[in-house]
Amino acid sequence: QVQLVESGGGLVQAVGSLRLSCAASGMIFTINAMGWYRQAPGKQRELVAHIANPGSTNYADSVKGRFTISRDNAKNTVYLQMNSLKPEDTAVYYCKADGVTYYSGSQWYTGDYWGQGTQVTVSS
Numbered sequence: 001q002v003q004l005v006e007s008g009g010g011l012v013q014a015v016g017s018l019r020l021s022c023a024a025s026g027m028i029f030t031i032n033a034m035g036w037y038r039q040a041p042g043k044q045r046e047l048v049a050h051i052a053n054p055g056s057t058n059y060a061d062s063v064k065g066r067f068t069i070s071r072d073n074a075k076n077t078v079y080l081q082m083n084s085l086k087p088e089d090t091a092v093y094y095c096k097a098d099g100v101t102y103y104s105g106s107q108w109y110t111g112d113y114w115g116q117g118t119q120v121t122v123s124s
Contacts, residue, residue, distance in 0.1 A: 001026055001102075001104060002024060002025070002026040002028065002097070002100050002102050002111070002113050003024070003025050003026060003113075004022055004023070004024050004025075004095055004096075004097055004113050004114065004115035004116075005022065005023050005025070005115065005116070006020060006021065006022045006093070006094070006095050006115040006116065006117065006118040007020070007021050007022075007118065008020040008021050008118065009093060009118030009119050009120045010119075010120070010121070011121045011122075011123065012085055012120075012121070012122055012123070013122070013123050014085060014086060014087055014122055014123065014124050015084055015085065016085050016122070017081070017082060017083045017084075017085065018082045018085065018120060019079060019080070019081050019082070020036065020079065020080040020082070020093055020095075020118060020120075021077060021078075021079050022034070022036075022077065022078045022079075022095030022115050023075065023076060023077045024076040024077070024097050024100065024113070025076070026100075026102050026104075027102050027103040027104065028076050028100060028101070028102045029101040029102060029103065029108070030053070030099075030100075030101045031053060031073075031076060031097050031098070031099065031100050031101075032052070032053055032098050032099025032100075033050060033051065033052045033053060033097075033098040033099060034050075034051055034069075034071055034078035034095065034096065034097050034098070035047060035048070035049060035050035035051065035069075035078075035095070035096050035098070036048040036049050036050075036069060036078070036080045036093055036094070036095055036096075037093070037094045037095075037096060038089075038091035038092065038093045038094070038120075039091055039092050039094070039117075040088075040090060040091040040092075043091075045094070046060065047060055048060050048063055048067065048080070048093070049063065049067055049068075049069035049080060050069070051069045051070065051071050051078065053071075053073065055070075055071065057069055062088075063082075063089075066082065066083050066084045066085075067080060067081065067082050067083070068080070068081040068083075069081075078095055078097075080093070082120070085120075085122045086122060087122045087123065087124045088122075089120060089122050090120060090121050090122050091119075091120060092117040092118065092119050092120075093117065093118050093119075093120050094114055094115050094116075094117045094118075095114070095115040096112065096113070096114050096115070097112065097113045098112050099112070100112065100113055
């Protein structure tokens with residue numbers, strides 16, 4: 001089994017910063033790519049940032065130059081450094097791991113997994 005646990009969300013004033021972390025646990029061999037998505041009330045979930053293995057990245061236009069995604073493969077962890085936050089960044093942020101190869105019950109599996117989400121609220 002694989003679990004993704006996010007941390008680092010909270011309440012921050014506009015132009016402030018937050019750093020989100022997402023750690024994948026389980027008997028993981030490799031993770032192909034990891035990403036951060038967000039969903040604001042009444043809106044669809046959208047991609048914020050994505051990092052492949054090795055570390056090519058892409059960002060939503062709305063966060064380019066303000067957010068930075070990184071990963072630590074040894075810890076199966078992805079980070080999202082969010083600077084110059086705006087009220088419109090308010091949302092539940094979810095991490096996702098794509099192509100997770102893991103060992104369970106004497107077999108290897110590959111699948112995609114989501115975290116439970118962490119709330120980010122930016123006040124004006």
